[in-house]
Amino acid sequence: MAKNIVLIGGGPAATAAVEAIMEAGCRDPVVLVSDEAGPVNCRCLLSRVVSGEMAVGEMGWRPESFYRDMGVEAIWEERAVRIDPRARRVELAGGQWLEYRALLLATGASPVRPAVPGAELPGIHTLRTGADAMAIGRAADTAREAVVVGGGLVGLEAAEAFASRGVAVTVVEAREHLMPEQLDARAGEMLAASLKALGVEVRCGAAVASFVPGAGGRGLAVELAGGGSLTAGLVVLATGVRPVIELAAGAGAEIRQGVIVDEHMQTSLSDVYAAGDVAEVYDPVLEKNVVPGTWNVAVAQGRVAGRNMAGVPASYRPCLTAxxxxxxxxxxxxxxxxxxxxxxxxxxxxxxxxxxxxxxxxxxxxxxxxxxxxxxxxxxxxxxxxxxxxxxxxxxxxxxxxxxxxxxxxxxxxxxxxxxxxxxxxxxxxxxx
Ligand SMILES: Cc1cc2nc3c(=O)[nH]c(=O)nc-3n(C[C@H](O)[C@H](O)[C@H](O)COP(=O)(O)OP(=O)(O)OC[C@H]3O[C@@H](n4cnc5c(N)ncnc54)[C@H](O)[C@@H]3O)c2cc1C
Missing domain, CATH: 3.30.390.30 (FAD/NAD-linked reductase, C-terminal dimerisation domain)
Known part of the structure; x- marks a missing residue:
């Protein structure tokens, strides 16, 4: 049987797993496959790239040499496209197969684009990676007006970044107040007041009906469901994320909102683990299954998965994911x-x-x-x-x-x-x- 440990994804969950595997003294070969260009960036700092305060190169969570120092073979800019759980191997987009004795799915989450006409037009961005943040920053160099669709944390950070650069920005939120998942109406209104003081326009209760190319082919028009439209040199869609479950689903793993894992971060498939934004866990405080979607949870889960893959039993016992x-x-x-x-x-x-x-x-x-x-x-x-x-x-x-x-x-x-x-x-x- 192959001795390889294979990790798919290069975010904090996979990185923490690498550290745990090494700390456990495991000397089996470790291969990491990521479709991003290099080691993980602190995604929570991406809005500072948009604002121009930081460069992506300054956002590394671990040094450039991390994987080399750990003796990990890192394969960048490559996608895993299929898992064959019976043969215990993973197929890469380039046609290569990697055999594993233990596999970690740390594929994270990806932004959701709203199902409205024109959502794929040029000039409409999402914010998840360093490359996304740089593209938005470049677009903001020439844009006078920006529209952020979605009044959650990622959207509001982007809006604040635009305001700091002097780009006129409007936040469009379909529900009645900002950050409706986390905040009540009063807190949402306090947030709106603080943003307005920075010059950010806030439109709550306004749904986007469509995006169309702007007059003369310049920029975009954001058509609102209740009538009216906003002009924008660029648009950022911040309308939530969804776990990247396709690989796990194709392999037959149990999935609801995310990939179901037990306290060892093991999926329903033998020797296949999942951690981070892709994984759905039971939170004993909330007394329900959750996909927490936060960095520290991804790290904690990655560490538990790493130890178990290294053969050192460990359990993830969240005290409060929310x-x-x-x-x-x-x-x-x-x-x-x-x-x-x-x-x-x-x-x-x-x-x-x-x-x-x-x-x-x-x-x-x-x-x-x-x-x-x-x-x-x-x-x-x-x-x-x-x-x-x-x-x-x-x-x-x-x-x-x-x-x-x-x-x-x-x-x-x-x-x-x-x-x-x-x-x-x-x-x-x-x-x-
Ligand atoms: C703008 C922004 C701000 C945030 N701010 C905060 C914050 O303040 N606090 C907080 O706790 N959290 C924050 N988060 C969320 C946090 O970044 C995530 O919870 C965390 O990154 C999840 O880590 P992960 O390793 O599970 O997945 P990810 O970081 O998403 O990494 C998964 C990686 O796997 C790759 N991948 C997916 N499928 C494949 C495949 N088939 N083959 C190869 N590679 C693949 C992806 O491209 C990605 O690189 C923020 C996120 C964003 C985008």
Missing amino acids: MHAGQIAGLAFAVVGQANVPEEGAFEVHTMYRAEPPVYRRLVLKDGRLVGALLVGDVSRAGVYQAYVARKYRVSAGDRDDLLHGRAVLPLSLPLISGDLRKGVHNRCLNVL
């Missing part, structure tokens, strides 16, 4: 657990708001326990909220009041969850280890 933090237009926010559920059924919601300087907290309790917290403007004790949610700690009326007014301290019996939070590092890279 933890997002960032800063848009100078406004910091943290979203912990089920922060955005409506007040209905067993959910009890408590809020506090202060206009100047803007601070908003939303607590969600269920059966006397904190199950979610939304912090805007002041995220200084986010780790305390995270620990309460992750440990399902019972909240007294006094605790609740302290949590609501930002006075909460960590009960001695509750350890902090994240080292980064302990250090009080709060920026858009908060989730990056």
Whole structure:
């Protein structure tokens, strides 16, 4: 039987797996196949390439020599196109077959283009890779107006980057407020106000009907469903991502939203593992299956998969996958657990708001326990909220009041969850280890 360990994908999940394999002392040959041009970049910094603050070459998560130093054979700009799980081999687009004794699918996620006419026109971009960010940055060199479709984190970071370059930018969000997956209406409005202060136009409740070439063939017109249109020198589609499941599906792995894995990150196929944005795991705090889609989760899962592939048993036991933090237009926010559920059924919601300087907290309790917290403007004790949610700690009326007014301290019996939070590092890279 082949001794090779094969990793598909070159993002943080695969990179963390390489480190874990080496740390475990495994000396089997490791081959990594990635369709990108080289080692992983910190995707969370891509908007800084768009703004011109950073070059892609400065965003490396590991040094250029990482794979060489690790003794890994890295095959760049090559796609894996098929897995034959019975013969235990992977076919590459160039026709080569790689045999494996253990295989990791770390194929990540890819941007979703909305199903509207013209979404593939030139001048319409998505933002996932260093190459995407450079292409958008180049287009912004000559564009006077940009439209960002989608008011989630990636779209808002792009909009902020355009504003910083003096490009007039409009964010079009189909739902009623910004970041509707993570934030409630008030928090979304606070974010919109901060962006507007930077000169960003925000259009919520506005769906795109189509994209058409602009008058005289210059630029684009973004036609809105409710009537009216926006002119744009470039468009960024930030309308979500979906796990890249095709390889796993073709091989017959169990798939729902993502590739289903057990606590060892093993798929339903023998010796085939999955980690990162492609994998669907059970979150015991949320009590449901999730595809977390965050960097730190990809790293943690990649490490577990790597150890198991190296023959050292390891389990992934997420304490809370739903933890997002960032800063848009100078406004910091943290979203912990089920922060955005409506007040209905067993959910009890408590809020506090202060206009100047803007601070908003939303607590969600269920059966006397904190199950979610939304912090805007002041995220200084986010780790305390995270620990309460992750440990399902019972909240007294006094605790609740302290949590609501930002006075909460960590009960001695509750350890902090994240080292980064302990250090009080709060920026858009908060989730990056
Ligand atoms: C603009 C932006 C900002 C972000 N900001 C944050 C943030 O602030 N905090 C946070 O936690 N997360 C953030 N994320 C998300 C984070 O980057 C992802 O969760 C993380 O990259 C997932 O890692 P991964 O290894 O699973 O997949 P990826 O990083 O997507 O890597 C997968 C790789 O596999 C390659 N691949 C796919 N199929 C094949 C194939 N068949 N053959 C060969 N190669 C293949 C892909 O091209 C890709 O290079 C951000 C993402 C973006 C795009």
